[in-house]
Amino acid sequence: MTAGTTIQIPRFRGEAIVPGHHEYDAARAVWNGSVDRHPRVIARCRGTADVASAVRFARDCDLEIAVRGGGHNVAGTAVCDDGIVIDLSAMREVRVDPVGRTALVQGGALWCDVDDQTQAYGLATTGGIISHTGVGGLTLGGGIGWLMRKHGLSVDNLVEAEVVTAGGEIIRASTHEHPDLFWALRGGGGNFGVVTSFRFALHPVGPTLTAGPVFWAAEDTTDVLRFYREFVTDAPDELMTIVRLGTLPPLPVVSAELHFRPAIAVASCYAGSVEAGERAVRALREFGAPLVDLVGPTLYVDHQSSLDGTVPHGWHYYWKGTNLAALSDAVIDIVAEHAYEATSPRSYAAIFHIGGTVARAAREATPYSGRDVQHTMSIDAVWLPEQDDTIRAAETAWARSFVDALQPHRAGVYVNFLDADDDPSSIHEAYGDTTYRRLAALKAKYDPKNVFHHNRNIPPGTPA
Incomplete structure (x- = not known):
């Protein structure tokens, strides 16, 4: 693709940033400055419908997909070469329910966004130790932080997630809806879809x-x-x-x-x-x-x-x-x-x-x-x-x-x-045999073609 070329993503209301765009270099930069990749298009989404449109477009065009939340993963998985970055960085809304003690957090939010809103009510949930870490990446891997010994990991506080699947469908995952997917999201990484919002349990903390x-x-x-x-x-x-x-x-x-x-x-x-x-x-x-x-x-x-x-x-x-x-x-x-x-x-x-x-x-x-x-x-x-x-x-x-x-x-x-040069066996090691096999089986159910593989990837295994 030449500089200045435009891309039209059907039913997409966000911004498609391509090489030659005045924001291209800033949009492809991630936290780790040693990562220098050049995607074909960065689809900066306004909401969940945009994410679904971007996933379907990527599938139709056979494009490599990277998903960007906070862009904080050290391996640079938030950006790819010659593919599409599904960019959630404009989706940072946090809505607190102080009575029910929950927070609904969009997939591009950073932990500083969550802390600022929840602490207004004297509440918090376990987040990263760096406030500009993305909520999505940290949570999907487990989520260790300052509150975990008292209130559990980020995944222990996750009560619901909205997910765009590899087929571009929008579904909810919780203990009541798609409970197998909900289990996989709480530590299995970005292998199973694009999480466009998280709902967390909150606890009295501080201020x-x-x-x-x-x-x-x-x-x-x-x-x-x-x-x-x-x-x-x-x-x-x-x-x-x-x-x-x-x-x-x-x-x-x-x-x-x-x-x-x-x-x-x-x-x-x-x-x-x-x-x-x-x-x-x-x-x-x-x-x-x-x-x-x-x-x-x-x-x-x-x-x-x-x-x-x-x-x-x-x-x-x-x-x-x-x-x-x-x-x-x-x-x-x-x-x-x-x-x-x-x-x-x-x-x-x-x-x-x-x-x-x-x-x-x-x-x-x-x-x-x-x-x-x-x-x-x-x-x-x-x-x-x-x-x-x-x-x-x-x-x-x-x-x-x-x-x-x-x-x-x-x-x-x-x-x-895990960094980019860690052996793939390290991903298996991170879960252990039984859990890895279960994750691989769920990968086969929710993403059988391994569309979401620009991550700490778990290839599809034998369906359960």
């Missing part, structure tokens, strides 16, 4: 709670991790913690002389009263000799967006992930050895504490398979767009070496942490 990170020098890593292991053993469900290993980010509240100093942090969020939260994190704040202590009463919406500036749109990202059954001495030694070997001061590793409500949910209730592990880990290589291929090679090699060293202790992987 002010105890949250924030404590930083220690990198040389204290082993001691901090061994203390942390004991600290979280009997942690209440309300307390969620994330370990971050890398450097002190150049935040305005951090002294300039500490910027980019190698450090380990334990960030916490207590989904309860400020007073109870202060008691719950007191031992953590008093351990050793912290470099910086930023824990205190914080608005939930501010805490949800506090890390946004450390991972902005347009930087280059490369991830490796693994689940960990436990923080054994051997794992701690590997983490301490590898965490600070990155070349870029922006690279880091994060360890998420699971357990609580997540661990108590029925294993067969959703495809998400990480309920039996104590931690899930993401190793995130980060570098700037202007840095050369030498830095890119060094950072990706660091992430691979780090995850390879943890291989003997691997206990599966979270599907949302």
Whole structure:
């Protein structure tokens, strides 16, 4: 297709953006700046009917389909080469029912949209730890976040979804309608259709709670991790913690002389009263000799967006992930050895504490398979767009070496942490044999031609 060529999508009221359009380059850009793909058309949808029209058009023209919600997937699955991007980014409405404690969220919404609207009523549901993450991608993969130990994963709070199928039909999925599809959507990724809206259960949260990170020098890593292991053993469900290993980010509240100093942090969020939260994190704040202590009463919406500036749109990202059954001495030694070997001061590793409500949910209730592990880990290589291929090679090699060293202790992987070069077997690993076969059978039912395959793909299997 030549620049400036127009495309007419039948019964489509949105905007069809093609090469040569003044918004084309901005529209094809995603969060990960290392992704540089050129679709034939970007169908920016106004609503569900547009999505259905775009799917039917793509089928009729035999076009590769990518689906864009927030565009935050590290593998860049939201955009494809020489195909169609079904772009939901203009569909960001959030409608809160404060009496029924639910929120109806359009498929292109970001978590900041959800938090802003729900917190107006003192309510929230489990969302990502970065507020510009898309609701759709995070939810369809499982949805880990600050509230999960108290209120479950995003998928545990999903009560209904509106879906455009591979045939361009609009259906609803819930425990009462298409319950098999509803099960698959709660962790099976974007394999089964385009979700144009989600309805979530909400819970009383905040608006002010105890949250924030404590930083220690990198040389204290082993001691901090061994203390942390004991600290979280009997942690209440309300307390969620994330370990971050890398450097002190150049935040305005951090002294300039500490910027980019190698450090380990334990960030916490207590989904309860400020007073109870202060008691719950007191031992953590008093351990050793912290470099910086930023824990205190914080608005939930501010805490949800506090890390946004450390991972902005347009930087280059490369991830490796693994689940960990436990923080054994051997794992701690590997983490301490590898965490600070990155070349870029922006690279880091994060360890998420699971357990609580997540661990108590029925294993067969959703495809998400990480309920039996104590931690899930993401190793995130980060570098700037202007840095050369030498830095890119060094950072990706660091992430691979780090995850390879943890291989003997691997206990599966979270599907949302898989990058583009992860072996397809990792997708199978993310679910386990039984769940994967069930997902493949449902794929055969709802998308037998694998129309939606530009994702962490599960090919159609034997129909159940």
